[in-house]
Amino acid sequence: MTNLSAILDDIATEMAVETERGAVATYIPELAKVSPDHFGIAVVTRDGHIHSAGDAAMPFSIQSVSKVFTLSMALERLGEKCWRRVGREPSGDPFNSIVQLEADNGIPRNPLINAGAIVISDILLADRTPSATIERILAFIQMAADDAAISIDNAVACSERDTGERNMALAHFIRASGNLDHPADRTLEVYFNQCAIAMSCVQLAKAGRMFAFTQQFDPDVLAPITPQHARQVNALMLTCGHYDGSGEFASEVGLPGKSGVGGGILAIVPGIASIAVWSPGLNAVGNSHLGALALERLAHRMGWSVFGTT
């Protein structure tokens, strides 16, 4: 796929000169320090080749992208029982998510909104210590990305803990509704740390292979998740992966994807490719502005869409 490498280079060149780059998230102090000039992209294809351009080797805070990995772990642990503690429907606007939590007795609408991801963290805790649980999450992602160098950025982790009043509120609400087995602060210790995992585009694209090629792992390695769970996570990414811009992303890019406020997006072309893109500036609904634009162009030029060929 020389073609693919050339297209990535073109896109990186185009992104470099874009003047409208979005705004870097400021609510987490450590994230606010990152320059909006960065742009990186990496694609892993079915044959295992890695194509990349720009700052594809530079680690960034994956933030909410971590939710698809913890969800995968919870699915392997509990299977369909997960859906008793968290729904799988889109949540509507952000405002709705709290109203809904109140109305639905603490069952979050889906595992990709904060409330749902907190419940998933609680499932993974399973009476372990928060630090043991965080170790397991990190190990799972390192295994999936085949890279033991992936780590947690402690500066971001602490920063999240200091500014996460809103997530504290959500956790206490869920606990008040009886849908949290562990105290709010223990569950949030897991959650805040998983959000602070730092990965490069190359590492993230490699970890995303579990959603793109469920049968492709080394026969010596247990595939991390079943094909059914991979499809379920892809479905959730497509319907709920971009906050209140999920519908627009589905419409314009046409691929399952999950974004984080660190500016990263993981996107999946089922059976064909796992893509990671990063640019720190966010659009009005909190997704990487250039990341989404780059994915739209890449999908268009490659004819990648789950909704029909171009």
Place this chain on the structure above:
Amino acid sequence: MTNLSAILDDIATEMAVETERGAVATYIPELAKVSPDHFGIAVVTRDGHIHSAGDAAMPFSIQSVSKVFTLSMALERLGEKCWRRVGREPSGDPFNSIVQLEADNGIPRNPLINAGAIVISDILLADRTPSATIERILAFIQMAADDAAISIDNAVACSERDTGERNMALAHFIRASGNLDHPADRTLEVYFNQCAIAMSCVQLAKAGRMFAFTQQFDPDVLAPITPQHARQVNALMLTCGHYDGSGEFASEVGLPGKSGVGGGILAIVPGIASIAVWSPGLNAVGNSHLGALALERLAHRMGWSVFGTT
């Protein structure tokens, strides 16, 4: 695809003996008269062959399935400008849709909820009479299905008009917010009639070709919608097509689809097939109970999913 025909026959046989069949909608008197024993399914493949089983030739009220056709017409007429008057994000629970309408100044979240479909009806009215507009909608669907016999069930149309207080309320709210160009009763006359279009599974599957095979129409016939619009409609069906069961349908069936309270579902396998299924009994969130079950089995047996192979 003898295989496909055999699978459809098997599924129809399985559905015939299911005892849990859901509940027929009662809020529209004419629909309440339909027997829950019916089940029909039809699939049109890329080569143009039609495979069917059960009551695939029996007309039923397509109800909300009509929304994907009127949306298609509006997209051809206004293009991207449509998205100024209606959003394309999932709406969350039904309760949320009214709250949201209030909060968003009368811009419905998407064109597949009632409020959004009413705005689309208003776009199609375009200063014509309601009856002329209804004629155009019917002609569009007849053309797409290649069947001039498709008609409106006047008994259902009137029945809707008598019981549609809630839709009247929505239309007046939208009008109050300045997002309806025509009086509420004129817009609703279009809306109520489009919902009363009667089609068989075979007719509906044929009409659905515009979303599955955008390049496949007879070169003598103008393809009814552009490939880009087909992908956009598919994306909306996947994220918003099954009310508050959209996420579950995406997760379990893995295909874009739109259901109606008449018990019909249109489902699309992009590039491969257009599927229509019908069984009048509805599940708790208002989608055909056996229709969804049959699609889940068909998708599983054929390996059809936009989210990865089985």
Place this chain on the structure above:
Amino acid sequence: MTNLSAILDDIATEMAVETERGAVATYIPELAKVSPDHFGIAVVTRDGHIHSAGDAAMPFSIQSVSKVFTLSMALERLGEKCWRRVGREPSGDPFNSIVQLEADNGIPRNPLINAGAIVISDILLADRTPSATIERILAFIQMAADDAAISIDNAVACSERDTGERNMALAHFIRASGNLDHPADRTLEVYFNQCAIAMSCVQLAKAGRMFAFTQQFDPDVLAPITPQHARQVNALMLTCGHYDGSGEFASEVGLPGKSGVGGGILAIVPGIASIAVWSPGLNAVGNSHLGALALERLAHRMGWSVFGTT
């Protein structure tokens, strides 16, 4: 009470020079034509004397002030059964009123919000024609004010009907929930007309005597409402009479009162006085700006507050 007359004159003089006068309601075209320079006030005391100042004899559109009179009629007709169809709790912010209507199966929170007043209009209809019902409402108010010259301003009535899309929506919602016995348009014909009743401050203060002095009517005339109902209406005025400014009015003026977007306010000093004030400019929450200010000064200078002496 020469003192009272002097105080009213002083207040009228003070109001005449106020430069901050609020904004005249524009959503009803006829109301938008009224000059913000008007100010009138009238007080009827227990001994029957009428004290007034400013434009106290000039008729204005009473709008929502009419709700206390139709509620009184409904209470006389149905008694406590009224509370099965409408609540008597404050509704919170205006936004909440629609959400609540949805959540509470069409039972409005109280009879002084639009939804509740529409239900009261429906109770008064009682299978009569809208025009016969309007006649009865007008007759009730004429009797209470002892002035047969009170009439409906037809220009305002029609204007309301043309712009009342939002109230149409509310009525259809309530009808959809089964809490409206008559079609939405018939009920609203009553509602729109009652809002268009025109009264002067003197007439309104006289009509308000039924809430201030329940035993004071001529023994030859049947007192229009019972003491218990007068107290209930006063309680509703105090908790819900000024939209989202009810709490502030209770806190600053300390009297039961009901405002209308025409700029009128009826306020009651139980056992002591019935007050009507009018100035067309409204504050941010829709109550007469100078009307509220004048009442605050009058209450302070007279030591009138139901919450303790000054």
Place this chain on the structure above:
Amino acid sequence: MTNLSAILDDIATEMAVETERGAVATYIPELAKVSPDHFGIAVVTRDGHIHSAGDAAMPFSIQSVSKVFTLSMALERLGEKCWRRVGREPSGDPFNSIVQLEADNGIPRNPLINAGAIVISDILLADRTPSATIERILAFIQMAADDAAISIDNAVACSERDTGERNMALAHFIRASGNLDHPADRTLEVYFNQCAIAMSCVQLAKAGRMFAFTQQFDPDVLAPITPQHARQVNALMLTCGHYDGSGEFASEVGLPGKSGVGGGILAIVPGIASIAVWSPGLNAVGNSHLGALALERLAHRMGWSVFGTT
């Protein structure tokens, strides 16, 4: 007022034989242990006489009744500036209070809902330690009740702290919105302890004198609050003092009042009497069932209503 004592005795006798007594609050374990058989009532009149009946000397947990005292302290400290941090409008149904908090940037609707009382606790903290702040609150109430024996029930305080997840959530939300100067757990330590103050009906009625007779305190003692603040607190009690039963209480009893889930109610007859009643069983909206009934009978028999004589 021999008459008053006789009426109280009659009411206590009537309450003793009531079989419908409501349900004791179970969400705070310590409260769940209290017998529903208790009933006590005490009235302090303008002349300083104390009339009582039943278990009027038995201490109970005042819970939310404490909110009127902490509000009074905050008003004396900040005056009108309080209203920048908390509103004074009724909040509608309980469900609405969280939605509203979200919509209004963390400004609670009024100081008598939990969210508002938490902000008041934060105002009183003023960089002191929680325990010093609690001491001050207790001293204020002891002074008002002229009884240094009033204390905090530590068993209840701890119990609240263990079960107060929902209040933790509210505090973190408010803190996230920037309307809490101190960390959530410090503010809640104040809040949980103030709710655990134990008082008898006699003590509570005496403390309530500050709202009933603002000029009546011993000239040697500084009156605890100004007449204006007393009227403001009375207005808030009337509009917001009984959760989602505030309107019904205003309508049926006609007096400002504040209830707590411990079964206590403080009610004020401005200028005439301060009343405290206690019975642990609660009605559907969380107010003392017999307490409200007893107040309705007492108000009726004494002709006490701020909305007009009976």
